[in-house]
Amino acid sequence: MSQPSTHSDAETAxxxxxxxxxxxxxxxxxxxxxxxxxxxxxxxQITGANGAGKTTLLRILVGLHGFYQxxxxxxxxxxxxxxxxLGHQPGVREELNPLENLRYACAxxxxxxxxxxxxxxxxxxxxxxxxxxxxxxxxxxxxALARLWLEHKxxxxxxxPYTAIDQDGVAALDQQIQQAAQAGALVIYTxxxxxxxxxxxxxxxxxxxxxxxxxxx
Amino acid sequence: xxxxxxxxxxxxxxLWRSPAxxxxxxxxxxxxxxxxxxxISPKPELLxxxxxxxxxxxxxxxxxxxxxxxxxxxxxxxxxxxLLTAPVMAVVPVSAKLLAHWLLTGLPLVLISPVLAHMxxxxxxxxxxxxxxxxxxxxxxxxxxAIGAALTVGLNRGGILLAVLVLPLYIPVLIFGAGAVxxxxxxxxxNGILAILGALLALTVSLGPLxxxxxxxxxxxx
Numbered sequence: 001m002s003q004p005s006t007h008s009d010a011e012t013a014x015x016x017x018x019x020x021x022x023x024x025x026x027x028x029x030x031x032x033x034x035x036x037x038x039x040x041x042x043x044x045q046i047t048g049a050n051g052a053g054k055t056t057l058l059r060i061l062v063g064l065h066g067f068y069q070x071x072x073x074x075x076x077x078x079x080x081x082x083x084x085x086l087g088h089q090p091g092v093r094e095e096l097n098p099l100e101n102l103r104y105a106c107a108x109x110x111x112x113x114x115x116x117x118x119x120x121x122x123x124x125x126x127x128x129x130x131x132x133x134x135x136x137x138x139x140x141x142x143x144a145l146a147r148l149w150l151e152h153k154x155x156x157x158x159x160x161p162y163t164a165i166d167q168d169g170v171a172a173l174d175q176q177i178q179q180a181a182q183a184g185a186l187v188i189y190t191x192x193x194x195x196x197x198x199x200x201x202x203x204x205x206x207x208x209x210x211x212x213x214x215x216x217x
Numbered sequence: 218x219x220x221x222x223x224x225x226x227x228x229x230x231x232l233w234r235s236p237a238x239x240x241x242x243x244x245x246x247x248x249x250x251x252x253x254x255x256x257i258s259p260k261p262e263l264l265x266x267x268x269x270x271x272x273x274x275x276x277x278x279x280x281x282x283x284x285x286x287x288x289x290x291x292x293x294x295x296x297x298x299x300l301l302t303a304p305v306m307a308v309v310p311v312s313a314k315l316l317a318h319w320l321l322t323g324l325p326l327v328l329i330s331p332v333l334a335h336m337x338x339x340x341x342x343x344x345x346x347x348x349x350x351x352x353x354x355x356x357x358x359x360x361x362x363a364i365g366a367a368l369t370v371g372l373n374r375g376g377i378l379l380a381v382l383v384l385p386l387y388i389p390v391l392i393f394g395a396g397a398v399x400x401x402x403x404x405x406x407x408n409g410i411l412a413i414l415g416a417l418l419a420l421t422v423s424l425g426p427l428x429x430x431x432x433x434x435x436x437x438x439x
Binding site: 100110 | 220223224230235290293294295296300301302303304305310438
């Protein structure tokens with residue numbers, strides 16, 4: 001971990017700026033007037049009831065959902081090069097085994113690193129050549145999560161990364177997210193889990209978005 | 218380029234492990250054509266007259282049937298979101314998918330077509346033209362159909378909408394494809410007609426994958 005005094009400008013530079021972001025879906029206001037600045041090295045947790053718009057917000061951030069008002073601005077034009085996005089579905093095809101699934105995801109996201117080691121890190125050692133159709137929901141989720149153990153990207157956007165993961169897995173995932181943030185990545189995720197230390201929280205409820213715990217409203 | 222290769226290997230593996238996707242269009246093609254002599258008449262002169270149209274309509278429908286599920290499983294499993302948020306241009310993995318799909322569903326139709334043409338009493342001299350016209354035509358059909366599949370992937374039952382979108386665009390390929398075989402049966406020149414089919418193929422290969430990638434973006438909510 002780098003000392004606070006040695007933080008370079010790059011590490012504390014704003015990565016994501018939202019201004020007066022609002023989104024409607026099926027004539028229902030999901031959130032409005034959402035403004036925040038997220039910088040490198042920060043961890044943001046988005047909370048809210050089911051249907052509050054967490055997934056839609058993440059899809060807006062990564063450019064999958066275009067129906068919104070306001071400004072959503074990343075720090076550089078080629079931000080997609082530095083994006084690691086894990087969607088609501090794990091992105092795993094049942095016909096392929098974990099290694100083949102991960103290799104394809106790596107090829108698309110231009111991530112280097114050793115896929116075998118990453119699968120071992122998420123506890124899938126020995127399952128590399130078992131078709132994903134024979135794995136449990138948690139194990140499928142772990143195939144997708146293995147990307148977090150490969151070459152690091154500057155921005156992580158994770159939709160419900162803890163879903164179907166057991167306690168040990170949650171602890172390992174927490175640690176990996178903390179390490180990434182310490183290495184200068186911006187991590188944004190949705191979860192119903194308890195907020196960890198140093199995590200900024202964005203709560204979506206009743207069409208409003210509220211920032212707590214150290215974030216600037 | 219390595220992205221294209223990795224994507225091509227992956228698409229071939231996925232298709233190879235769901236054999237129904239490969240066998241269904243082929244079986245449909247064989248079945249429709251083998252029913253025609255039973256339903257119309259086994260008279261050679263009558264069959265040879267309708268054979269070019271029958272062969273081509275059956276091939277067209279077989280290709281279209283295979284396309285309904287082209288992106289659906291990828292969309293349901295979240296692979297499509299991965300593809301659209303990736304730093305690589307979406308058109309690269311999309312092209313790999315189209316190539317893999319044609320290799321395993323379109324190419325078998327081309328390879329079996331001489332047998333079926335023979336069954337429809339076409340003279341042996343035109344079997345080459347039958348194969349060549351399908352070789353040029355089926356990739357174009359696959360790519361045009363994929364544009365429709367990309368636009369309807371977000372809908373639950375997009376099958377009939379896909380047909381409505383895609384069939385009008387299939388008509389030029391059908392006219393020139395069946396036309397080439399008819400001309401060969403009549404002993405006319407076929408090079409010009411095949412050249413037009415080739416031009417249609419060049420157009421769809423060059424612009425089609427871009428349209429498919431754009432269609433997928435639209436379907437995802439952009």
